[in-house]
Amino acid sequence: MCFVMVGCKYVANAYPRQFIMTAHPAGVGLVLSGTAFFTSVEMFYVVPMIFDPNGLMYKLAWLVAIFIVYNILGNMLACHRTSSSVASLPKDRQIPIPEEKHLWEHCDHCQMLVPPRSWHCNLCRCCILRRDHHCIFTASCIGHNNYRYFFWFTVYMTIGTVLALATYLLLLIINEEIRRKYMLFHFFQLYPSFLTSGIDLLCVLVNVLFVLNVYAFIFPLMMIAFQIPTLYLNTTFYTSKDLRYNLGFRENFKCLMGTRGLWTFLSPAIKSPLLHDGTKWETKQPIVSIC
Template sequence: MCFMMTGCKYIANAHPKRFANIAHPAAIGLVLVGTVLFFSLEMFYILPMIYDPNGLFFKIAWLIALFIVYNFLGNMLACHRTSSAVTSLPKDRQIPSPEEEHLWHFCDHCQMLVPPRSWHCKLCKCCILRRDHHCIFTATCIGHNNYRYFFWFTMYMLIGSFLSLATHIHLLLINEDMRRQYVILHIAHIIMVIKPTSSEAIALNISFIFNLYACILPLIMLGYQIPALYLNTTFYTLNDRSYNQGLRRNFMAFMGKRGLCTFFSPHIRSPLPHDGTQWQTKPPSSTV
């Protein structure tokens, strides 16, 4: 994973325009196509083999699946559409006040002063407020204004892929005939080139393997993002503790004033405590 990230970063820096033209459509297409395929296979093929299609559990599973897909794709779209660029600030806030000017720094690319914790992205061609990283799956930079959506996008990716994997495992436990179809259960005999006996079995095996990878990717992403959220840092500055204001204030700085309520929908309004230009570097005296 680290090798892939390093390689992508190198190519993006060397050929930003070409990288964006290829990586963005490919990554977004992978997410959309994967969502449709996983949803269709789970809900129309696997789930009816586990629960009675006319039963209560089947209907509850459908409601949960639709809720997850809505939040997954909704947060993905909101993340893409919400700009964290310095230029998204009101005109009067794009210029520091005299008492703040010493905290701002000059960007050679944008040829302007930018707020603390902002830095330039070659792919977005602008400076980003509290820039975390550039995400190819949302085709935008993750920063002060859209971090909330990216975090829940990642979280729902993990929840959805985990529940999808759980239905596969549940099917294996209750259906002996299906167990025989899963090549993954015959690792010791892979050398003998055992092949699935039907197109359905091929689809199940491919889905199961991709499901494993679909669980690993968001798990790794959250492995970076949870410490960043907990300590008020960023992906590239995980060791920086200078902006840590305590868990409650840190969470509000990322998610807004409604905090955990943002989990339920990307459409819930949750104003951030400030515009991303002013950052406290030590806890307030009242909490010391």
């Protein structure tokens, strides 16, 4: 994972325009196609083999699936459409007041002063408020204004893939016919009946789906593993050791998610105003300017 990230960062810095033209469509397309594929497989193939299609549990599974897909795509779209650039500030807030000027830093690319925790993105060609990182899966920079949407996007991606893997494993447990086609089951049982029973289309499908489920589960799990410490400590992806802004979990959560806090989990459409515009950051200790 680290190797991939370092490689992507190198290519993005060396060829920013080409990177955007290829990585953005690929990342967004992967999310859209993956969501459509796993939702279709789960709801039209796996779940009907576990629950009665006319029963309550099947209908409940559909409601859960729709809710998860809505939050994945809704937060993804909101993240893309919400700008965290310094230019999104009102004109009067793009210039520091005299009391704050010593906290702002000069951006050599934009040739202007920018607020604390803001830094330049070569791909977006602008400075981003509390920039976390540039995300190819939402085709946008993750910063102060859209971090809430990105965090819940990764959470629902994780929830969705966990449930997909869980239902698939449940199918293997309760369905003997499917289990006989599951390669690792025969390896664990240490008998060669798998080879003698032959390989058919169902066998290939069962094993390919399992591998895809595992990969689909691991990737968002790694994404959320990076974001939980960021939210808990009020840091960013590239400044994980800077704990000056850590005011405790409750304050950090409210600062990044807005005044409605945990309610934002339910829907990207819920309005949750942030505590400030991204230019004033309270710290544990006063920031001393170095002349």
